[in-house]
Amino acid sequence: MEExxxxxxxxxxxxxxxxxxxxxxxxxxxxxxxxxxxxxLRTMQVLAERNGVALRPHAKAHKCPEIALRQIALxxxxxxxxxxxxxxxxxxxxxxxxxxxxxxxxxxKLALLARLARQARVSVCVDHAQALHALSGAMGVxxxxxxxxxxxxxxQKRCGVQTPDExxxxxxxxxxxxxxxxxxxxxxxxxxxxxxxxxQRKKSCDKTLQVIRAFLSAFEQAAIPCPIVTGGGTxxxxxxxxxxxxxxxxxxxYPFMDGDYASNDWGHALSFKHSLFLLGTVMxxxxxxxxxxxxxxxxxSAESGLPQPADASSGWSCLAINDEHTILQAxxxxxxxxxxxxxRLIPGHCDPTFNLHDSIVVVRGQQVEAVWPxxxxxxxx
Amino acid sequence: MEExxxxxxxxxxxxxxxxxxxxxxxxxxxxxxxxxxxxxLRTMQVLAERNGVALRPHAKAHKCPEIALRQIALxxxxxxxxxxxxxxxxxxxxxxxxxxxxxxxxxxKLALLARLARQARVSVCVDHAQALHALSGAMGVxxxxxxxxxxxxxxQKRCGVQTPDExxxxxxxxxxxxxxxxxxxxxxxxxxxxxxxxxQRKKSCDKTLQVIRAFLSAFEQAAIPCPIVTGGGTxxxxxxxxxxxxxxxxxxxYPFMDGDYASNDWGHALSFKHSLFLLGTVMxxxxxxxxxxxxxxxxxSAESGLPQPADASSGWSCLAINDEHTILQAxxxxxxxxxxxxxRLIPGHCDPTFNLHDSIVVVRGQQVEAVWPxxxxxxxx
Numbered sequence: 195m196e197e198x199x200x201x202x203x204x205x206x207x208x209x210x211x212x213x214x215x216x217x218x219x220x221x222x223x224x225x226x227x228x229x230x231x232x233x234x235l236r237t238m239q240v241l242a243e244r245n246g247v248a249l250r251p252h253a254k255a256h257k258c259p260e261i262a263l264r265q266i267a268l269x270x271x272x273x274x275x276x277x278x279x280x281x282x283x284x285x286x287x288x289x290x291x292x293x294x295x296x297x298x299x300x301x302x303k304l305a306l307l308a309r310l311a312r313q314a315r316v317s318v319c320v321d322h323a324q325a326l327h328a329l330s331g332a333m334g335v336x337x338x339x340x341x342x343x344x345x346x347x348x349x350q351k352r353c354g355v356q357t358p359d360e361x362x363x364x365x366x367x368x369x370x371x372x373x374x375x376x377x378x379x380x381x382x383x384x385x386x387x388x389x390x391x392x393x394q395r396k397k398s399c400d401k402t403l404q405v406i407r408a409f410l411s412a413f414e415q416a417a418i419p420c421p422i423v424t425g426g427g428t429x430x431x432x433x434x435x436x437x438x439x440x441x442x443x444x445x446x447x448y449p450f451m452d453g454d455y456a457s458n459d460w461g462h463a464l465s466f467k468h469s470l471f472l473l474g475t476v477m478x479x480x481x482x483x484x485x486x487x488x489x490x491x492x493x494x495s496a497e498s499g500l501p502q503p504a505d506a507s508s509g510w511s512c513l514a515i516n517d518e519h520t521i522l523q524a525x526x527x528x529x530x531x532x533x534x535x536x537x538r539l540i541p542g543h544c545d546p547t548f549n550l551h552d553s554i555v556v557v558r559g560q561q562v563e564a565v566w567p568x569x570x571x572x573x574x575x
Numbered sequence: 576m577e578e579x580x581x582x583x584x585x586x587x588x589x590x591x592x593x594x595x596x597x598x599x600x601x602x603x604x605x606x607x608x609x610x611x612x613x614x615x616l617r618t619m620q621v622l623a624e625r626n627g628v629a630l631r632p633h634a635k636a637h638k639c640p641e642i643a644l645r646q647i648a649l650x651x652x653x654x655x656x657x658x659x660x661x662x663x664x665x666x667x668x669x670x671x672x673x674x675x676x677x678x679x680x681x682x683x684k685l686a687l688l689a690r691l692a693r694q695a696r697v698s699v700c701v702d703h704a705q706a707l708h709a710l711s712g713a714m715g716v717x718x719x720x721x722x723x724x725x726x727x728x729x730x731q732k733r734c735g736v737q738t739p740d741e742x743x744x745x746x747x748x749x750x751x752x753x754x755x756x757x758x759x760x761x762x763x764x765x766x767x768x769x770x771x772x773x774x775q776r777k778k779s780c781d782k783t784l785q786v787i788r789a790f791l792s793a794f795e796q797a798a799i800p801c802p803i804v805t806g807g808g809t810x811x812x813x814x815x816x817x818x819x820x821x822x823x824x825x826x827x828x829y830p831f832m833d834g835d836y837a838s839n840d841w842g843h844a845l846s847f848k849h850s851l852f853l854l855g856t857v858m859x860x861x862x863x864x865x866x867x868x869x870x871x872x873x874x875x876s877a878e879s880g881l882p883q884p885a886d887a888s889s890g891w892s893c894l895a896i897n898d899e900h901t902i903l904q905a906x907x908x909x910x911x912x913x914x915x916x917x918x919r920l921i922p923g924h925c926d927p928t929f930n931l932h933d934s935i936v937v938v939r940g941q942q943v944e945a946v947w948p949x950x951x952x953x954x955x956x
Contacts, residue, residue, distance in 0.1 A: 203667035204690045220683040220956050276899045286584035299858040299915055302601040309585045321859055353859035353867050477680040478702055478734035486734050492930045492955045517926050518657045534680055545898050549873045572933055574873045575601050
């Protein structure tokens with residue numbers, strides 16, 4: 195175990211023992227409930243297949259090869275990674291189809307990307323001619339080849355070209371340059387995923403689709419084939435799959451259903467279950483209504499909301515979070531969890547929470563079935 | 576290197592080469608400017624010594640044994656850790672005086688604490704009789720002994736006993752139980768550290784000191800010696816050291832001066848320099864005024880504010896941060912950093928930022944002098 199290696203003076207025992215029970219897991223720990231997780235995987239895969247769209251789950255959400263392999267085994271096309279270094283442990287684990295859903299700039303990153311492209315089918319985004327020249331050059335040095343998608347800005351105001359003309363120019367450049375192959379467009383709008391009402395999300399999604407259609411029509415007029423249109427996410431998946439625009443969707447959070455996504459109104463469109471939890475222990479009960487849990491911002495993200503009790507009828511809620519503490523407020527002395535009690539919380543946002551943990555404890559009911567390494571944790575280059 | 580081990584299919588090159596230059600560091604990377612860092616270390620050490628108070632820097636801020644060893648070499652009494660597992664790499668690196676400035680609850684943690692207490696002088700906080708009994712028992716099993724400080728709540732409303740009577744009862748219990756030795760009080764108030772005006776901080780600090788004095792007076796009346804009073808922080812250090820109450824201060828952030836602490840008014844009380852930076856690369860320039868940096872919430876905390884440009888005259892600022900992107904807004908096309916440009920940012924909060932990185936690149940001017948492992952990164956149990 196990695197943690198054992200780091201502790202030379204005194205060995206660090208692992209947080210959980212396979213075959214053990216949840217009550218014996220040391221805290222704070224990240225927990226995956228297998229029943230809910232597997233159901234979520236099936237729900238999204240079925241949705242994609244029923245609509246004839248490929249599912250390419252985003253591995254930036256979990257950074258865990260064991261999870262990616264299960265997504266692929268169930269029918270996913272491959273995975274997305276957001277960073278080149280993030281893709282490394284997935285390639286090592288045998289994933290052979292990876293889309294880097296991001297621009298890659300810098301010699302060290304391009305050299306690594308070329309090495310990966312020699313071991314797997316790899317695609318990447320571009321939004322600038324200079325970056326595309328550098329990409330082609332770096333691939334050439336290692337005799338690698340890579341598929342290229344032009345990223346278009348569909349309202350997120352982040353990366354991506356602004357106009358169809360820019361996109362066409364990049365596609366034509368890719369057709370001219372060696373070792374790169376233009377294969378389509380990426381259109382992603384993160385913000386709309388988290389609009390709360392189903393109706394708002396649908397409206398935003400429709401707006402995005404209009405933008406994409408304008409780009410596609412320019413490509414059609416220019417007679418440049420655009421076989422792949424990739425994008426979409428968990429919050430818009432119900433609309434993305436029937437859009438006739440996206441050929442594949444990049445949903446990342448659906449296996450986990452974090453607190454932020456749970457705040458969305460899902461209507462009858464889709465239904466996901468909470469499978470991702472934080473396990474903490476009450477380490478202090480200084481007043482009748484206050485309990486302090488041994489877990490804070492170093493174990494969970496809170497930028498999308500505080501963690502919340504997994505059991506909504508618990509009689510307590512999270513009042514505040516510090517670096518290593520979460521402060522619980524109980525309705526009364528009776529509902530305050532006792533000193534030493536284990537508590538289960540739902541993290542606000544899955545992606546940065548996974549990125550804080552070296553491994554995830556995989557449980558079915560009260561049994562520990564496995565401990566999976568989060569091998570791409572911290573790999574942000 | 577740890578990262579190389581994780582990448583079996585394709586090796587992950589290190590982010591920086593000792594002897595190289597800053598311009599060649601791969602991004603995102605965490606950077607320590609040695610000149611500013613060393614000056615900050617001296618400033619706080621001199622302040623403590625001039626006032627006859629011990630300095631026990633908080634290692635939760637940096638989680639880096641190389642930094643702790645430099646603090647101790649300069650005269651620090653030892654270090655604080657916030658978690659038991661966090662202390663493990665520091666003991667392995669030779670640190671022999673560690674205060675766990677937190678309550679420890681749970682059998683696995685107590686067993687680990689006992690093992691550490693056999694290798695180093697270790698103290699820990701208690702605020703509950705049940706926890707003190709468990710601590711004494713766990714130490715006994717391994718024939719270890721540990722120093723105990725009763726934590727008192729001085730207004731933070733987190734852990735700690737509420738009244739002098741509770742504190743006295745715990746101290747007396749510690750005197751009766753085997754393998755534990757009562758040595759004093761911990762009084763920490765995190766919130767007051769970040770009050771912006773020097774005057775506000777002084778007033779809050781005075782209020783805290785009044786509370787502590789009431790506890791100390793109860794101990795004096797009960798004829799229970801209280802040789803250690805530990806607490807304080809970077810924001811209140813100028814007042815803490817002259818309080819005649821604290822025998823040691825637990826400042827953690829002073830070597831780094833993050834964005835949050837830089838927003839404090841320091842008056843003439845103390846002066847620290849920014850030594851901690853995030854290095855990113857511009858990966859997209861989709862519009863004349865917008866630039867996107869290859870670094871986001873997986874490389875920096877933002878709960879205490881967005882990262883800000885290290886060079887205040889840069890002509891751009893941070894508009895937003897996502898998981899893997901930071902969006903820069905430039906005053907005009909001329910001041911927008913170019914595609915591929917390296918940018919240097921000051922993180923909002925040092926502690927959770929260190930906790931995102933496996934190592935820190937140590938530079939003097941433009942030269943890379945070392946890469947230090949952040950060995951306690953992720954050790955939150």
